[in-house]
Amino acid sequence: MSAPFCEILAPAGNEEMLRAAVYSGADAVYLGLTSFNARRSAGNFTPEALRSAVSFCHGRGVKVYVVLNITVYGAELAAVQDSIAAVAAAGADAVIVQDLAVAALVRRCAPGLPLHGSTQMSVHSLEGARQLADMGFARVILARELSLEEIRVIADGCGIEVECFVHGALCMSMSGQCMMSAFLGGRSGNRGSCAGPCRLPFAADGSGAAHLSLKDMSLVRHIPAMQKAGVCSAKIEGRLRTPEYVAAAVSACRAARDGQAYDAQLLRDVFSRSGFTDAYLTGKRDGAMFGVRTEADTAAARAALPRARELFRREFSRLPVDLTLTVSEDGAKLKAENDGFAAVVYLEEAPQPAQKDQAAAVERCLRKTGGTPFLARDVKLDSDGMWYLPASALNEARRAALEQLLEKRSRIVPHAFVPGLPALPSRTPGARRLWARFASVSQMPEDLSALERVILPIGELDAVPEALRGRTVLELPRAMFGAVEQQVQRQLERAAGMGFAGFEANNLAHLRMAKGLSLYGGLGLNVTNPLSGAEAVRLGVQGVLALPELTAAQVGALARCVPAAAIGYGHLPLMLTRACPLHNVRTCAGCPRKGELTDRKGRRFAVRCGLGVRTIYNPVPLYMGDKPGALGCDCEVLYFTTESPRRAAQVLAIYAAGAPFDGELTRGLYFKGTD
Secondary structure, X not given: OOOOOOEEEEEOOOHHHHHHHHHOOOOEEXXXXXXXXXXXXXXXXXXXHHXXXXXXXXXXXXXXEEEEOXXXXXXXXXXXXXXXXXXXXXXXXXXXXXXXXXXXXXXXXXXXXXXXXXXXXXXXXXXXXXXXXHOOOOEEEOOOOOOHHHHHHHHHHOOOEEEEEEEEOOOOOOOOOOOHHHHHHOOOHHHOOOOOHHHOOEEOOOOOOEOOXXXXXXXXXXXXXXXXXXXXXXXXXXXXXXXXXXXXXXXXHHHHHOOOOOOHHHHHHHOOOOOEEOHHHHOXXXXXXXXXXXXXXXXXXXXXXXXXHHHHOOOOOOEEEEEEEEEEOOEEEEEEEEOOEEEEEEOOOOOEEOOOOOXXXXXXXXXXXXXXXXXXXXXXXXXXXXXXXXXXXXXXXXXXXXXXXXXXXXXXXXXXXXXXXXXXOOOOOOOOEEEEEOOOHHHOOOOOOOOOEEEEEHHHHHHOXXXXXXXXXXXXXXXXXXXXXXXXXXXXXXXXXXXXXXXXXXXXXXXXXXOXXXXXEOHHHOEOOHHHHHHHHHOOOOOEEEOOOOOHHHHHHHHOOOOEEEEEEEOOEEEEEOOOHHHHOOOOOOOOOEEEEEEOOOOEEXXXXXXXXXXXXXOOOEEOOOOOOOOOOOEEXXXXXXXXXXXXXXXXXXXXXXXXXXXXXXXXXXXXXXX
């Protein structure tokens, strides 16, 4: 496989950052409108500013991708449609989405607008990327946690473009699988308002250290290898950072891609957290990945600003232009051509006969394109004799021709847009039923009579009693890094003929892996509105589990469109991580595959390890057993994780009876929602 051209993709949180990205040489930028994007606190762009941004970028050969990459609520679908209309009208090059509903609206209203699957879709495996391809996506933005070989496998086999982050902040959790900010502070990362709680003290040893804080990723030196592996876009994180940061990162990435040296010290000085890590790409995941922002880091950034500003003081010349000066006794004209565009300027100055050949002098004048986006490639003098034109006239003609050429390149070419929200099914939820998810067969109580269905991890398939299989749904894991996907595929093939009631999809990959089987949508699909629920059903599930960030009213609205469940009890999984926070205090050797983190208030968060990932659980359980009917859904799921079998039996009994909880509890976000 020949290596694709690897574009350098830069963040543009506002117009100043946009200019810094383009002037320092970015091939593409990504930016957000003032709503429905995962960096709501960035400056972002109004529809009018978006048109100006696209015009500015396209004039310079730079692509613009617009992020609409959050989960949306049912009441917001009309506004999402308006945002898609603005993106289409601006002639942007693609839209980046997380929510299945947003993808459906783009396909329906602006089918000519390419779709890129956001990293918040949690795609991290070959089958996940293939599923996006099946859904009509042009590009997948892979999870940050992948190794180079894992990226290569996906790029080789998925059939669509592959984009990877190469520099910037690392979330501790897999993007799209974090509810920590939402449940600890009411600010949802899935909605673009993450408060960054992982940067606060969460210590694996009670020391008060920040053991959930990762260093920034920097894979700049690996860009040639990533390009060879099939990555077509090297993405820089940082829409909340500064123009100086953007320019330093773009300059370094561009140089590395082109096999040139770059200023690694400037890159570190302009922003780091005690340095950088490349641990995911290289597979060296250990305690060295973790770091915090220090006073020394901040001081270095202040000192680096003047050097970084020099990187975007003058515009990067990138567009090859052919210039032809035609001179005769009748006058002179200059033609500038680039990429199918052409501009012609007639010189006011009359040519004068010359005593010697002026070709060299003419070429010197016409090649002075510095400070513009153009780079003179082929300069020709077409003359019927020897003529003289003053340098001032040639310079003015060059400026005028390039300005005309830039104006022509900058004209907006909108995408076709046809408004119209799709009609959604209408239904009445059935009587309240109970399901329960257990971490293992050994955790289950003996009396399961209150339950219609039991959910168990697919790894437990051989431990499930044959008599229970007809009531058991096997849960597919939210994360399947490396060989885990093949392991799960083999388990699926075995389980398909064993009489189980079905399977629970928790990643887009599962829609493809379990196609044709009885399938339910689980927690990892992040279903938050009736249209995304309907899309999940269209893609093969029989019903969906509402994301616990919804209010009870929103859960009810979802259930009036598609069969829907909601979590009624559980220590909710706040984070799903590939890096292990326990590595700050111990190695895997001899580790019991569990531990806990203590926050600054003394609360203890359980950590459990399995299938190469770690789950961090909320210490306070959600409980809705004494609020029968409040969720308005078809069934309520008791989500057991760290409980003993005895405790699971107690909770099941009081929940089924509709009794008050016997300890500290939370109602989660069901009655207050998120920011």
